[in-house]
Amino acid sequence: MAVFQVVNRTTGDHFTCQEGQSVLKAMEQRDLKCVPVGCRGGGCGFCKIQVLEGHFECGKMSKRHAPPEAVEKGEVLACRIYPLTDLIIECVPLPEAAPAKQTTKNR
Amino acid sequence: MKKGVMRPGHVQIRVLDMDEAVKHYTDLLGMIETDRDDQGRVYLKAWTEVDKFSLVLREADEPGCDFMGFKVVDEAALNQLEKDLVDYGVGVEQIPAEELKDCGRRVRFTVPSGHAFELYADKKYTGKWGVSSVNPEAWPRGLQGMKAVRFDHCLFYGPELAAVYDIFVNVLGFHLAEQVLDPEGTRVAQFLTVSMKEHDVAFIHHEEKGKFHHASFYLDTWEAVLRAADLISMTDTSIDIGPTRHGLTHGQTIYFFDPSGNRNEVFCGGDYFYPDHKPVTWKTEELGKAIFYHDRVLNERFMTVLT
Numbered sequence: 440m441a442v443f444q445v446v447n448r449t450t451g452d453h454f455t456c457q458e459g460q461s462v463l464k465a466m467e468q469r470d471l472k473c474v475p476v477g478c479r480g481g482g483c484g485f486c487k488i489q490v491l492e493g494h495f496e497c498g499k500m501s502k503r504h505a506p507p508e509a510v511e512k513g514e515v516l517a518c519r520i521y522p523l524t525d526l527i528i529e530c531v532p533l534p535e536a537a538p539a540k541q542t543t544k545n546r
Numbered sequence: 547m548k549k550g551v552m553r554p555g556h557v558q559i560r561v562l563d564m565d566e567a568v569k570h571y572t573d574l575l576g577m578i579e580t581d582r583d584d585q586g587r588v589y590l591k592a593w594t595e596v597d598k599f600s601l602v603l604r605e606a607d608e609p610g611c612d613f614m615g616f617k618v619v620d621e622a623a624l625n626q627l628e629k630d631l632v633d634y635g636v637g638v639e640q641i642p643a644e645e646l647k648d649c650g651r652r653v654r655f656t657v658p659s660g661h662a663f664e665l666y667a668d669k670k671y672t673g674k675w676g677v678s679s680v681n682p683e684a685w686p687r688g689l690q691g692m693k694a695v696r697f698d699h700c701l702f703y704g705p706e707l708a709a710v711y712d713i714f715v716n717v718l719g720f721h722l723a724e725q726v727l728d729p730e731g732t733r734v735a736q737f738l739t740v741s742m743k744e745h746d747v748a749f750i751h752h753e754e755k756g757k758f759h760h761a762s763f764y765l766d767t768w769e770a771v772l773r774a775a776d777l778i779s780m781t782d783t784s785i786d787i788g789p790t791r792h793g794l795t796h797g798q799t800i801y802f803f804d805p806s807g808n809r810n811e812v813f814c815g816g817d818y819f820y821p822d823h824k825p826v827t828w829k830t831e832e833l834g835k836a837i838f839y840h841d842r843v844l845n846e847r848f849m850t851v852l853t
Binding site: 476477478480482485499502503 | 562563609803806807850853
């Protein structure tokens, strides 16, 4: 079974990923935290990364978080990509957190 | 139930891959597939539920919740509630009978948090699955996985909790069972009930509208929750947190994700509610304990990972 190297250029972390294994799962197995872990199902967009170099296959991802035009440019969810070669990735900043300001008034 | 809203009746959840989703909700949660329709939607129920379905799965390119439906006692109550919603200024949409198979007409409305709800009076009565209504055995053989007992409630994230409270409490006759208040006295979480349960639907404040936190399914015992945790590991299912206990409601719980990233809960126990009960209040200073009673620390994922 092929094993690929994944390098996170943002954090400097690197780890191996087996053929057929998702990048996020490989990272979690090595107890690294260099990509945020959310639902692990392509739904929440938490583990968004930019693939800078390398080839991969994609599983199903929420169109809201990984629209086709972004996927074209390598902006994908780490829980739903399966390397075909070594990969160089970087973290994508999460959308700015919702302001802490509470607008709902108690009655 | 003072306005005739009886209980949670169904939830329609969007999934990225129908086959994976059906396997998750049947093999792992132990729900029973009862039908499919020409839109490709799949209908499921838990074994103790008397109506034909409580969970509808719809394949889509973005996960989340389409709507949650409440069953009302009869058509007269449905007519009155519809009128009350309109009089209160809530726009309603008529969904004709049979748009969901074997379900009567539904009155759909969207609350200011951005979530769609429905009221309906009729759905095909199929009885509990696998047991007779005469001299019934304790439980049916052949249940899978966690053997979910019933669809219990949903938790939604969105803004405008006070306006949502007004609709649920003043128009639909829900009660506030539990709340979380921040230091200024602003309500940032509300747990609402129409029954003796501690919550039939809950909302937590979040700036973005219409977000889905979880759909929850009831189990009988703490042992069953631990067994559910075993099954989550055996099937390598994505876990969020647990088994643990909530401070809010005091239910014993575990959270995990379906294959499309929608969060599920299975839980047991918890407090009960009568209409003369005053709301239980948790303060945001103790939010960690309110959400996770044992760790007393919030995990960021619970507050931010949504579909």
